[in-house]
Amino acid sequence: MKWILVALVVIPGTVGDVLNSAGMKHQGELDDWSWHGLLRFGWQLLHNWYILIGLPAMALSFFALMALLSTTTLAFAVPATASSYILETAMAEYLLREKVDWHRWIGTILVAIGVILLAI
Amino acid sequence: MQSYHLILKTAAVACVVMATNAFGNYALKLGLSNGAGVRASWAPWQYVRALAHPWVIAGVLLMLGWFISRLMLLSWADLSYVLPVTSFSYVLSAGLGAMLLREDVSLVHWGGISLITLGVAFTIFTRPGTTPPGGNEVP
Numbered sequence: 424m425k426w427i428l429v430a431l432v433v434i435p436g437t438v439g440d441v442l443n444s445a446g447m448k449h450q451g452e453l454d455d456w457s458w459h460g461l462l463r464f465g466w467q468l469l470h471n472w473y474i475l476i477g478l479p480a481m482a483l484s485f486f487a488l489m490a491l492l493s494t495t496t497l498a499f500a501v502p503a504t505a506s507s508y509i510l511e512t513a514m515a516e517y518l519l520r521e522k523v524d525w526h527r528w529i530g531t532i533l534v535a536i537g538v539i540l541l542a543i
Numbered sequence: 544m545q546s547y548h549l550i551l552k553t554a555a556v557a558c559v560v561m562a563t564n565a566f567g568n569y570a571l572k573l574g575l576s577n578g579a580g581v582r583a584s585w586a587p588w589q590y591v592r593a594l595a596h597p598w599v600i601a602g603v604l605l606m607l608g609w610f611i612s613r614l615m616l617l618s619w620a621d622l623s624y625v626l627p628v629t630s631f632s633y634v635l636s637a638g639l640g641a642m643l644l645r646e647d648v649s650l651v652h653w654g655g656i657s658l659i660t661l662g663v664a665f666t667i668f669t670r671p672g673t674t675p676p677g678g679n680e681v682p
């Protein structure tokens with residue numbers, strides 16, 4: 424059961440992040456901070472298919488993490504889900520076509536190892 | 544050369560992302576270990592019941608703030624930039640645990656904190672956004 428929960432944290436979380444990132448690039452930055460501008464931005468988000476699919480994926484990942492934290496130790500849950508850093512960076516490079524140079528790859532790998540050490 | 548405005552905007556929103564994540568996780572952990580625990584199950588009522596716990600409510604609201612601020616950051620910054628930079632929230636979480644819960648920070652934990660800080664330092668000086676305005680279409 425715990426490995427199913429790990430998969431339910433990592434895979435929907437990665438899919439959700441990639442879709443949210445694509446959706447927000449498509450949406451563009453919020454530049455009008457008036458009530459009218461905020462409402463218009465929110466309305467546009469509700470019609471953004473990337474976000475509409477990404478949001479439930481993130482919610483599924485979140486609830487799976489809640490269940491995982493309740494049933495296993497932090498020392499298991501955090502290292503098991505830290506793999507999502509590497510997976511998401513690879514997806515960002517190949518699907519979102521971000522320019523992931525060696526600085527970012529080393530940074531991401533160091534962070535993933537650091538997160539694992541913090542959970543030990 | 545990154546503009547001063549872009550650096551300031553990215554740093555400010557990244558700080559909000561990290562703070563809401565660290566305090567949100569702290570509140571959720573308090574709630575889930577104080578009577579609102581969720582057993583691994585497909586039954587939705589357990590999750591609804593957990594959401595009625597005050598610490599879980601606080602945690603969920605903070606995580607909502609984390610989600611919105613992270614979406615804002617992703618509107619101009621790359622996912623491969625946001626992931627490592629905002630991971631500094633793990634260091635904040637460790638600090639919160641040490642200060643508020645009197646948890647010991649072991650030598651291994653210090654190693655983890657150092658690696659995360661080094662990883663953030665490697666990434667933070669790269670250009671936040673490398674995709675064209677509007678982004679690339681996901682295949």
